[in-house]
Amino acid sequence: MREFDGVVSRREPSGSVHRIYLPFILLLLIFTPRVDSSWWYIGALGARVICDNIPGLVNKQRQLCQRHPDLMQSIGEGAKEWIRECQHQFRHHRWNCSTLERDHTVFGRVMLRSSREAAFVYAISSAGVVYAITRACSQGELKICGCDTNRRGRASDEEGDFDWGGCSDNINYGIKFAKAFVDARERMVKDARALMNLHNNRCGRMVLERNMRLECKCHGVSGSCTTRTCWMTLPKFRELGFILKDKYSHAIHVEPVKATRHKRPTFLKVKKPYSYRKPMDTDLVYIEKSPNYCEADPVTGSVGTQGRVCNKTLLHHPNGCDLMCCGRGYNTHQYSRVWQCNCKFFWCCYVRCNTCSERTEVYTCK
Numbered sequence: 001m002r003e004f005d006g007v008v009s010r011r012e013p014s015g016s017v018h019r020i021y022l023p024f025i026l027l028l029l030i031f032t033p034r035v036d037s038s039w040w041y042i043g044a045l046g047a048r049v050i051c052d053n054i055p056g057l058v059n060k061q062r063q064l065c066q067r068h069p070d071l072m073q074s075i076g077e078g079a080k081e082w083i084r085e086c087q088h089q090f091r092h093h094r095w096n097c098s099t100l101e102r103d104h105t106v107f108g109r110v111m112l113r114s115s116r117e118a119a120f121v122y123a124i125s126s127a128g129v130v131y132a133i134t135r136a137c138s139q140g141e142l143k144i145c146g147c148d149t150n151r152r153g154r155a156s157d158e159e160g161d162f163d164w165g166g167c168s169d170n171i172n173y174g175i176k177f178a179k180a181f182v183d184a185r186e187r188m189v190k191d192a193r194a195l196m197n198l199h200n201n202r203c204g205r206m207v208l209e210r211n212m213r214l215e216c217k218c219h220g221v222s223g224s225c226t227t228r229t230c231w232m233t234l235p236k237f238r239e240l241g242f243i244l245k246d247k248y249s250h251a252i253h254v255e256p257v258k259a260t261r262h263k264r265p266t267f268l269k270v271k272k273p274y275s276y277r278k279p280m281d282t283d284l285v286y287i288e289k290s291p292n293y294c295e296a297d298p299v300t301g302s303v304g305t306q307g308r309v310c311n312k313t314l315l316h317h318p319n320g321c322d323l324m325c326c327g328r329g330y331n332t333h334q335y336s337r338v339w340q341c342n343c344k345f346f347w348c349c350y351v352r353c354n355t356c357s358e359r360t361e362v363y364t365c366k
Contacts, residue, residue: 060184064177070142071133071177078132082124085241092319094293094305094326097121113300114193114287116251122197123204123284124244126182130205134174134234138167145173151232159228162216166231171212175205192256192265192287199268199285206282207243211235244284251284294326308365325365333362 051057051065051072065072086097095117137145147167154163182201186194215233220226256265257276268285270277279285291297296304305324312330314320321330341356 058185058188061181064181064184068144068177071136071144074132074136074141075129078128079125081132081237082128085128085237086121086124088238089241089245092317094308094318094324095290095302096308098303113290114196115290116248116284116286117290119196119200119251119284119286120244120248122200123207123247124241125204126178126201127204127208127240127244128237129178129182130171130174130208131234131237131240132174133177134169134171137170137173145170148172148232155230157214157230162228162230164231165229166215166217168232169212169234171209171232171234175209178205190264192268195256195265195268196254196285196287199279199281203247203282203284204244207247208234208240210282211240211243247282247284251286252279253289254279254285254287256287292326294328305365310363310365312363321363321365328366330363330365333364335360335362 051062057065083097090097097117133142133145136142138147140146148170150172151164151168154161156162178201183198186198186201212232213235214230216228216230218225218228253271254268255271257267257269258264259266267278268287269275270279291300291302293302294305296302296306305326306328308324310321310324310330311317311319312321315322318324336357336359338355338357340353343351343353345351
């Protein structure tokens with residue numbers, strides 16, 4: 001892949017940059033124990049300041065970071081979006097994708113393990129980079145890219161012919177840059193975890209690409225659809241989150257395989273006896289089974305579930321008190337709420353309301 005060309009921006013005064021992005025720095029302090037994905041908090045300080053000082057960036061990542069400061073800012077904004085989505089998808093699970101303030105691993109040392117949680121994080125972060133760059137291209141925020149110029153002329157779908165128009169999202173550019181930047185360190189390490197990370201990075205990008213959708217606008221007299229103008233657009237990021245969460249639930253257990261005359265693993269296969277079937281490109285894969293995340297454990301980085309809110313009426317749901325609290329039991333907290341309700345306006349000119357109240361119970365794990 002050829003190198004990306006761009007313009008290097010001037011160095012921003014470090015003091016003003018720190019003041020602007022300090023809250024984001026606390027959120028996205030280096031996020032992985034191997035420092036192999038320290039790019040996850042790029043965009044927090046500004047291009048040259050951050051690119052020259054992040055430990056763990058390989059030369060290619062640092063060069064791309066310095067050449068494309070505007071892209072790095074988009075990646076930083078995208079990081080905040082996919083972290084929020086990760087936390088939304090796992091809000092009812094023992095591992096809830098919570099960040100640890102001032103912890104250098106951000107999600108805890110769970111990223112040390114080659115678990116299905118790590119698989120999800122790598123997939124959604126890689127897809128998040130593509131998403132952020134593609135969106136910035138279409139919105140005219142980047143000088144180096146714009147709308148997809150390949151969408152020109154006429155085409156057809158199951159509803160008939162249409163004309164390409166509008167601004168089709170340029171996902172090809174987003175994928176190309178993400179592949180060059182995100183995968184750079186993994187391609188240098190070449191161990192079993194690197195193979196897993198590369199696979200899940202690619203899975204995230206492919207899932208996003210395959211869920212691009214066609215949007216059209218009809219033209220004609222009195223609302224008729226004599227002709228259509230269509231363009232390709234990104235799906236909602238929430239939709240992408242649901243798809244990857246489903247793939248997390250059906251993630252494939254794999255193991256590394258060394259080909260003849262190779263000292264290092266060369267590919268991953270499904271972990272079954274006498275099987276050499278490779279996982280599909282759109283499968284999330286993991287090598288190690290996950291810890292149970294029940295108790296706080298500094299070795300695995302689990303923060304435990306003590307104090308987590310649960311639902312005592314759900315028996316077999318991850319958020320049910322039995323599963324969430326790991327059999328330790330739960331505490332019951334009663335709250336009363338009073339508010340004005342059934343308000344009516346009377347002419348002229350006053351409002352009369354009733355007083356409503358309710359008692360609620362909240363359950364938290366012991």
